[in-house]
Amino acid sequence: MSRTARLRLGLGAGAVLLATAALPAPAHAEDVTDYSITVDPSTRGPAIGKSMYGVFFEDINRAADGGLYAELVQNRSFEYSADDNASYTPLTAWTVSGGAQVVNDSGRLNDRNRDYLSLGAGSSVTNSGYDTGIAVRDGETYDFSVWARADAGTTLTVTLRDSGGTLATARRIAVTKSGWARYRAAFTASRTSATGRLTVASGAAAALDMVSLFPRDTYKHEPNGLRKDLAEKIAALHPGFVRFPGGCLVNTGSMQDYSAASGWQRKRAYQWKDTIGPVETRATNANFWGYNQSYGLGYYEYFRLAEDTGAMPLPVVPALVTGCGQNKAVDDPALLQRHIQDTLDLIEFANGTATSKWGRVRAGMGHPRPFDLTHIEVGNEENLPNEFFARFTRFRAAIQAKYPYMRVISNAGPDASGTTFDTAWKLNKDAEVDLVDEHYYKSPQWFLQNNDRYDSYDRSGPKVFVGEYASQGNAFKNGLAEAAYMTGLERNADVVELASYAPLFAAEDSVQWRPDLVWFNNHASWGSANYEVQKLFMNNTGDRVVPSTATGTPSAQGPLSGAVGLSTWATSAAYDDVTVTGADGATLLSDDFSGDASRWTHTGGGSWTVQDGQYVQTDTAAENTMVQAGAPSWHDYDLHVKAAKKSGKEGFLVAFGVKDTGSYYWWNIGGWNNTRTAVEQAVDGGKSTLIDKPGSVETGRAYDIDIKVRGRQVTLLLDGQQWGSFTDDKPAEPFRQVVTRDTKTGELIVKVVNDQSSAARTAIDLGTSRVSSRARVTTLTAAPDAVNTETSTAVAPQTSTLTGVTRNFTYTFPANSITFLRVGQG
Known part of the structure; x- marks a missing residue:
């Protein structure tokens, strides 16, 4: 088997096999490559600051409470309010057994912590934590604290349980002061659970605030x-x-x-x-x-x-x-x-x-x-x-x-x-x-x-x-x-x-x-x-860019094509007199909604009906209520529509170049709470803004909307006046690279992204004879739709060693991959 055949086999099987084979890969004149990368280490690129990425x-x-902040008790100070969320009350996340009420009066803990719980004699209160409950791990310690006010001699009993029973030995806390004071206890979990509940019970009347349970093992033990x-x-x-x-x-x-x-x-x-x-x-x-x-x-x-x-x-x-x-x-x-x-x-x-x-x-x-x-x-x-x-x-x-x-x-x-x-x-x-x-x-x-x-x-x-x-x-x-x-x-x-x-x-x-x-x-x-x-x-x-160039990917773009669509966003609007005319004058679509709307396919939410010769969307809560008509192959056409806002927050969404529910263009007239007008492009569900200007629409007023598509150029007219135009002809280059130097290690870091379904065999010229024969390789590669979850890490780095590196060598970057080659300097 030739060196080239072995290299292709190893890299085709993935970076792990490459690590096993550790094959040298020098370039030969007869090698056929898809790309080339040329590095110019004699030229100084820009310095990269230590704080560039953060x-x-x-x-x-919920990134803070219930997340990065380690507190395990939700709504620990009874301050939740309908101002936060319409479903909230001061007892959200709490269950009370016996007599208890949340009080906001002059007996509060302090001016900023205004609510507290008045707990009756023989009563208890239980907190459900975040998510499925309070999570604890077997053998780990958790610090409990509470601010309490009760008659001296009152005893608080604190328990930590789940549906399976006790999670830690209960603690009894004696109240020793007549005014507000903080009391503490520690729990050591006897088993692991993600569904725990914390209960505080009092034998006598008591006031409680700032009920807290913290893992002792916080980051840096802070x-x-x-x-x-x-x-x-x-x-x-x-x-x-x-x-x-x-x-x-x-x-x-x-x-x-x-x-x-x-x-x-x-x-x-x-x-x-x-x-x-x-x-x-x-x-x-x-x-x-x-x-x-x-x-x-x-x-x-x-x-x-x-x-x-x-x-x-x-x-x-x-x-x-x-x-x-x-x-x-x-x-x-x-x-x-x-x-x-x-x-x-x-x-x-x-x-x-x-x-x-x-x-x-x-x-x-x-x-x-x-x-x-x-x-x-x-x-x-x-x-x-x-x-x-x-x-x-x-x-x-x-x-x-x-x-x-x-x-x-x-x-x-x-x-x-x-x-x-x-x-x-x-x-x-x-x-x-x-x-x-x-x-x-x-x-x-x-x-x-x-x-x-x-x-x-x-x-x-x-x-x-x-x-x-x-x-x-x-x-x-x-x-x-x-x-x-x-x-x-x-x-x-x-x-x-x-x-x-x-x-x-x-x-x-x-x-x-x-x-x-x-x-x-x-x-x-x-x-x-x-x-x-x-x-x-x-x-x-790295700490400095090393200038480099790479060949690109040939691409051919056809005309902008797709069906047409109508939509709304938290708005009721009426559409009428939709016509689509080809560049040759042929009528592709004409609908004055004097009958039904059978030519339109409902692909979004909302409620569409034909009313008085108009196509009306009436749900002012629904977002992206798209209906579409026509064929994905339509191109070089003029779209005309009349639109009137009936009620709601925004204006009109008129779509063109519609491929499917996730890929289209639309003219968003009066978007962003009726403050801006923009053209957005959606690709596989992700949107980008192509043109953006201030703009709003008046309720009840009829607007004439015209969109002219020629090749990949689009012209937009509002009430007969040109509002804007754009040409969407910029290629989406799938092969990208940058090279940096790590001064501390003396290594060149060749970083290559191959965002396509085929491997990219690439000739690399490092531009220097002082090259180590070995390079450290880190690769991220997976199926394009792969996602990481709690139980599966589909996208994870693989490391390997490449041997036989010279000033000029060939490397095959796997399909759908990010590869970093750290190459020493001789």
Whole structure:
């Protein structure tokens, strides 16, 4: 068997066989290759900072309480409210036996912990924990505590059980003081369970608050600490920074303080002073994502997480312009000044001496040494760029006047393009902002098409922080697309200074957003395919780009083709006079709904009926109510439709190029709560925005909508006036590469993504004669639709050794793979 045949056999069978064969693979003139990669080590590429890749934590998908925060008792202070979630009461997650009621009066524990439980004599209260219950492991210790007020001599009995019986020996706690006091006990689990229940019973009348059960074995053994397995998954990434606490938590809700003067605001933007000090004195708050947040995981704990994982802390503070669809600028000079001062106080909390006002608070919490904060972000995804920037400049001026070393980060709005994005970037450039935060959630195709996004960015302008990005799925195909895109981030490390996938965590039984990097339940956690991609890049970044080039994949694109469709989003709308005319003038579809709607196929939700010669969708709660007509082969046509909004939150969705329920284009007129008009492209369920402008529709007014498709060019007209146009002809390149150098080890790291169903035999020229004959190989490969679950890790790295490496050698990258070759320098 020839060397070439043996190499093909080994690599075709996967990286594990390659490790066994350990075959040299020098190039020969007669070798036939699909691609070539040429490395130029004599040219210095951009340096890559140690903090380039990090993590972004937001309390979404129950990421904090019931997640990273290790507390096992849900609603421990009886503060749940209908303000948090319509289904909540102060006794959510609790079951009472006997007489008990939640009280909010002057006998409370403190002004910020306002509710407490009044428990009658001989009564008990039981907590169900999160998910299926309170999870404990055999032999591990759990620390119980409660704030209680009762007559001295009262005894509290605390038990931990599941349906199978006792999980730990019961504890009896004697109340020794007449006022509020904290009482403690410890449990050692006698067996493992994920369905435990904690019960507190009292022989006499008692008041209870802050009922708590904590695993003693928290991450780094911190008190009031973090769930160990989740924190360890962050640590395993070796993040360069931790961005916190949001996200939409930062700039949604009231900007007022938590105080009697403001009516005890429960729906407030996240404010750091609410979250520090003893946990029983911290505020609780309605979470933007539809539940309650206790702030047990607060700013101090975030700073400790960054420190414990070796990461740079990167807090985000509100700029008094709400985001995430709320789009309101708060016009209150005194309140603005108070938030600016709060931000200065935050920096002092992080960096001040232990004798300064806020440094003393930090020291009192157990950390006299400063946290060395160097970056702070003001605002998040504001869709009002001028109003945001007027406030941002006030923050930046005050921060840099007192702390000139502080890098103050701005943002570019909620998407990767559009009017808001362009306006924000112009303001940021003109003001010479340090860093601009870009966010985008796109289809895998968008990531494959936009590897060159930062190639053309101004090298002398603000640096980029890609603070939130993901390809809208947790299958390996999503990870492949993200990996291909990350090669472009690294290649442009002189522009892209920081980057973090988002969101970080999701509880599998409480999901507000998909995809997510790490999934968990009350007893287990697992990294997604995307997590494995991030981990591979974050642990093999290198510190300087080595310029390299690669051949591309030939591709041929036909005309944009597909059926047409009508849809709504939380809106009732009426459509009429739909016509589709071919470029040759032939009528492909004409429907004035004078009869039935038999030519339309209902593929979405909602309720469609023909009413008075119109096709009407009446359900104002339904999202994406798509109906479609025509053939997937239609191309080069004109689509005309009349539309009128009847009621609801938004406007119209007119689709074209419809392939199936997950792949289409639509003109979203009056979307995002009737504030924006955009063209979106969906590919396999993931959407990307192609054009985005401010825009709204009037209820009851009829609009003429025309869409002209020619080849891959589309022109859109609203009431006879051209609104916009685009050409969708950018190739989605499936073969991407970047090369970096690890100065510490002296290795070149050749990183290659092959996002296609066939192997890619590739000639590699390292451009230097000083090459070690052996290379370390790490490969991620799996079926495109493979996902990781609690019980199955379909996407996991495989390591091997490649021998016979020379300056010029040939390597076959497996189908659907990400491969890192670490090659020593002679």
